[in-house]
Amino acid sequence: MEPPRSIAPPEVFETERLVLRRPRMSDADDIFDNYASDPEVTRYLTWRLYNERNEVVPFLQSQLSRWHSGEEYSWVLMLTGNDRAIGMIGCRAREHAADIGYVLGRAYVFLGDISFIPTSQPGQETVLCTQRFVK
Secondary structure, eight states, rough: OOOOOSSOSSSSSOOSSSEEEOOOOOHHHIIIIITTTOHHHHTTSSOOOSSSSGGGGHHHHHHHHHHHTTTTTEEEEEEEEEOOOEEEEEEEEEEHHHEEEEEOOOGGSSEEEEEEEEOOSSSSSEOOOOOOOOO
């Protein structure tokens, strides 16, 4: 029997430029190539650099297990029209608060305004931060 969840997050968010979806095991190579093996991206993160592709598999298994248990919800970030993981955003509910973190591949940082996240309402976005990345 599946444990009860206090929230039921959407598995997919979509905006004009981004799609966020629940991670899949098939994302492992993109995650490794686009950010998990990059020392400049992982320098200030709470997790270490991945040196081998096969190290991403247990991480993804853990993310899927945490989703199922309701402990943490993560979404792969993709550019609209491209099914390649360029980053990830995660949310961990803690009683009356939530921890939110994200990672974005270095090659994708300078693609424009990353200051929003989609909501469950089509055409609406929620401001995540006011930072604007420009090339």
